[in-house]
Amino acid sequence: MPNKAQVKVLAIYCDGDKATCAGPGENLQVMSSGIEEEDILVGFVLCSATFTAGYKAVLHIHSVVEECEIVELLQQIDPKTKKPKKKKVLFVKNGAVVVCHIQVYFLPFHSFGNS
Incomplete structure (x- = not known):
């Protein structure tokens, strides 16, 4: 919770x-x-608060709400030094800071036509 x-x-x-x-x-x-x-x-x-590659989420950016998927966890950031940890990241827990690859599907603006 x-x-x-x-x-x-x-x-x-x-x-x-x-x-x-x-x-x-x-x-x-x-x-x-x-x-x-x-x-x-x-x-x-x-x-569970475990966050792994393959996790499906909802991304909120300003007024946009889109489904997304965490494709790969690249680096976990150490909260004290603010530098990436050297250990390979398999999962992170609640409150962690992580650099990750997020896949989002969208349509380009020009495909909507002019109204």
Whole structure:
């Protein structure tokens, strides 16, 4: 959780029925302990904080919102020295600074026609 709360999932419900798994795009209700409902805000994600190559994300740049994929983690930056670490980066955790290759699909402006 973004507020760093440790949460335990007690049950997952899909369309009112208890579920053990769910697919992309399904609306779920999660019964949890360790956090109050008013502490959960829109956009909170309940998952591991590990970030690897192949991670699919949503990139927000000003008013543009686009799906993207982390293709390669190139370097992790040491927070104390502000210099790249020498060790090969396989994954990073929440709060890390990393140089990475992000793949974003887009259409050039001229392909939209004049209106």
